[in-house]
Amino acid sequence: MTVVGGNVYLSFQGVGFTTSYRQSFDVLVGDNPPVITGGYANWTPLKRPLQRALTIFTGYDPVQMAVEVRFGRWANGWQTDDMHGQQVEADIGKLEWMAGSNFQQGPSPAVYVWSHSSQGGDTDLVPPQYANVPWVITALEWGKAWRNTNGYRVWQEATITLQHYQNLTAAPPPNTNKSGGYFTTTAARNTALLIAGAPSSLSPMVDHRILAGRILSDAKNNPCKSTSIKLSGKSLSYPIRVGVSVWVPSHQTA
Numbered sequence: 001m002t003v004v005g006g007n008v009y010l011s012f013q014g015v016g017f018t019t020s021y022r023q024s025f026d027v028l029v030g031d032n033p034p035v036i037t038g039g040y041a042n043w044t045p046l047k048r049p050l051q052r053a054l055t056i057f058t059g060y061d062p063v064q065m066a067v068e069v070r071f072g073r074w075a076n077g078w079q080t081d082d083m084h085g086q087q088v089e090a091d092i093g094k095l096e097w098m099a100g101s102n103f104q105q106g107p108s109p110a111v112y113v114w115s116h117s118s119q120g121g122d123t124d125l126v127p128p129q130y131a132n133v134p135w136v137i138t139a140l141e142w143g144k145a146w147r148n149t150n151g152y153r154v155w156q157e158a159t160i161t162l163q164h165y166q167n168l169t170a171a172p173p174p175n176t177n178k179s180g181g182y183f184t185t186t187a188a189r190n191t192a193l194l195i196a197g198a199p200s201s202l203s204p205m206v207d208h209r210i211l212a213g214r215i216l217s218d219a220k221n222n223p224c225k226s227t228s229i230k231l232s233g234k235s236l237s238y239p240i241r242v243g244v245s246v247w248v249p250s251h252q253t254a
Helices: 082-098 192-196 210-219
Strands: 008-015 022-029 035-038 041-048 051-060 065-069 112-118 135-147 154-164 181-184 245-248
Touching: 008 082, 008 135, 022 082, 051 135, 065 082, 082 135, 082 154, 112 135, 192 210, 210 245
Parallel strands: none
Antiparallel strands: 008 022, 008 112, 022 065, 035 065, 041 051, 065 154, 135 154, 181 245
């Protein structure tokens, strides 16, 4: 069961094959972690009259992964107001776009998936060998859902079936990794959370708390450059003195 206090998020990034159009969203992992469900060796028996059949190797299927997710907004409790419900509906719409629900022709997008901890840093919930490979969505199964009084979904469970894209035509790549660098605080950007949302930080996720947690947990921040300020253990909204250089660790841009 996902523990709310130490939630793990999945970041999905969809990239169109025929256009540069991109969509991305973050979502909580469901009760069970992603699991590889296919992609193993294919062996086919070849019958022989009056003899035991031969076992013939016929290749491999693309790797397939099942991912359980839970859409919703958590902030000291599940948020059930219309604003958060609209955010949930928008994220669900992005997932449906990645699965090709609005397509009349042409392939659905290539999809990239990474896992992050709300406590800061990437995780290996998605097996590392598959963290940067292109996938395509081949199935969506909707689970339990709760709606508020105005009909917005404020909680939606789903299982996504992903298949590793392998073809003679290369998949469009995701945005590249953003290398780490120092960010000088200003009056408008003086907390880890505000720094994570700065355009120059190129935060990879809608929920900037994930990158903010990495800012606070990164060893180079302890202390900040040319100061005795230590951010380790501070809250995401801890005010940092203006003009201080804060280390923003490398991260995946979306």
